[in-house]
Amino acid sequence: MHLLDPEVEKATPAELRRLQWEGLDRFLRDRVWSNPFYAHKYALAGVRQRSITDQGAFTSLPTVDKSQILEDVRQHPPFGSRSVLDDSDLRQVVETTGTSGRGRERYPLNQTDVDGVRAMERFGFHWAGVTKGSVVMSCLPLTTRAAGQWYHDAVRSLGGVFLATGNYDTAEKLRYLSEYDVSLLCASSPSYLRRLEVAALNEGMSPRDFGVRAIMVAGEPFSIDWLVEREEVWGARIFEQYGSTQRAIAWCCDRGAVPGGGRGVLHTLPHLALYEVVDPETGEEVADGEAGELIITPFSATSASPLVRFATGDRVTKLPADACPCGRTLPAFEAGTVERYDNVFRARGVNFAVSDIDDVVLNSGAREYQARIYIDQRTGREELEILAELEPGPDHGETTLREIATRLRDAMGLRFDVRTYEGSSLLPEGKSDLIKRQRWSDQRESRGGSAGTGSSS
Template identity: 40%
Template sequence: MSAALRGGRSVTGSGAAEVPALEPVAPAPFDERTACWGASMPASAEGLREWQLRRAWEVAGSLAASNPFYAPRLRLPAGRDAASFRGLPVTGKEEVVADCAAVPPYGSRTVSSPHDHRHVVETSGTSGGGHEVYALDADDELAVFRAAAVGFWWAGVRAGTGVLLTLPVGMTAAGIWYYGALRTIGANVLSAGAYPATRKVAALTRYRPRVLVGTPSYVDRLAAACRDEGVDPATAGVASIVVAGEPYSVEWAIDVERSWNARLHEQYGSTERVMAWSCPNGAICDGALGTLHFPPELCYWEVIDPETREPAADGEHGELICTPLAAEASPLLRFASRDRVRFVAAGSCACGRPLPGIRAGGVERYDDMMKIRGVNVWPASFDAAVFGVSGALNYRGSVRRAADGRELVELVVEGDPRERQSLAGPVREAVHRLVGLAVEVTVVAPGSLARDVPEGFVKVSRWTDQRRPGATR
């Protein structure tokens, strides 16, 4: 283990244990402040944004000139500012899927030679509508690995650091990109994604990796599996946990840091090449959700208010739209992610980096909005209500239709054992007050919801919609 332990911080102001921090013992292979690998990159937020916009227009120009998919769709304006760029059409998931189906396997966007391809990733297809397919050449691959390596470095990974990767390395992007990024740093990767939880616990106790990577629900599942094996996660030696793929609450984050005696980090990433990582401050900062910063060289990101089509201001929600700056083999222009993020302007994070980003805690999907009893409801509204109640750690919700046709909403809430008896009433009241719906509440012990988390990289939704046969959302 090359990274020594020293220092630490208090997780919250509520007397939580000091969390050990991995200390850097070697200089980063990139600029730690700007997250840039390239020499002579700008140092200021404005300079980096100008550089990104210039590169984004180069991508647009090249696609408009000769790409079989984009050339017929693009008429570039004379101006080259950010507002003109916002005027270019977005690319939707359905268009990419249809293009891949019409010109298999990579779609007409991909004009690179197959001899240059180094690997292929597919989207999971869980949101319906089929798979997007992306080929990566050597430069594309390096750009992805480097952007992700920045985040792992910020999470404390160094050459030789043991990392338990609980995601399978398959044909979806997350596992193989994490693996490549960790190897770029020289980490000692325990690629355990294909094994059941008991074997992952065995790897934890045998090799004592300092960093654990997984979805929030899988981290819970692993903690439960540890306890089943008589292992206290707090003594497993994990100093840093990197999560991705699912929303979570501040309470959950604080509980995880306490349970594992580790610092929580988070990554947001998409196959279409937008990425954001928590800085060394971690995913929570002074008891509140921290910031995930965009590495500037990977993509030109936009956070757009869907109503006004204008950029979201600091602290506001918007849709993340990305134009990859290093995706030669399978290019994209203004991919509309349907991911709903909260924008964080450069300088708003306590780390002082000139890098804008998004609020930690996981992103929502614009497709996630539910219609319950005729009312449009966001899962985040339930999150705010439930997690606003002291002692509520985690929950799952379901909507079903009773025999008489009424729509019933049921919440299963994991409660702190000290406050479990008195939790159901306040949760019911908070949901009624903040969401405007009457719900049934069942309180269960911490860790109960982790038992049914499946193996593999499966994004577990808090919500199931049982109103339609076979539907999960």
């Protein structure tokens, strides 16, 4: 077990809860109760500061979400009324990507926050084997997005060498992989790791020959079989990070994302943040093994612009504290299954998650795919269409399309029109964190239509 902070990693659940409440209580006293945004919010909700005397009472506070943060920033630019930061104390600014179409959240950080984020990020890189002199190649651009900046700071603090290749195209990234002894490849998303793999094979290179020892992915769910295959192709152990601009951060330990061919564990950092997993309908904490919405309070890293019970919109599966054989009792959730609640669709009376479709399509001969739900204007029926970019070669064609359609029907109880994608590659290219991969679109309020050739079942 690679320990970065033995006091935390060997602590009992009771000791971790004590550390967590001490940090949370101090955060509330120093940064929250007098904050203009929260003072107004809690007054409207009838919350009395004196009633919040323990963690149980804390979870009764109302949540805050993206729309409220954006409205606060709009009314009180540039950082919102939550920010009580003097200009001289500003050390960093990070923004969300804006891919929701509703605007970008903007967060200022002071030195305390920068140090807190670094403390959160260091764990995952240490567990992935980064030490003094380790070469870490990152495919995430260094922009106002959080990940590139925070990865850079954490790796440097561990004594690692950070190769910032995110602003280069895929061909240039392959050159770096060929010429440097890369210990850890931060590939951004699973989709972009696949893009690098395909590009290497197209150039006659074997990903194994790069000699990468470990790979970090984030941002997308994945199936076990798919990731195990990637580990075999690259000859490297793959780790997952869960992270957000709001400083909800969790990591796989040194066992990786698919240890022994099973799902790994994402360890949270309870001495630095409070992670809740709640039923989005009732607001109640879910039981171990159940899925719910992640609510985050990063009390160690948001002093300049406090976040209290931020509703992430991310669906995670809560695990017991002793879920991982590594021996750490850090609260955890399941690796490879984190996804957005808005990535769950309902069609023809059936609910399905995008990750369930990924599991079938990407393990049945397709490199990537694009999909939509639409209304057929002739029949008024809901239709589901998948355009699949198939693996090259004579073994993948109409038979593969029919197999995908059949497997989807058997797994989901839904008929999918599966066709060949005709166009440039769907695999992400270049600055992969600037545009989050959106495989699905819901076009049921627009006019229907179809394209491509293929098969349905």
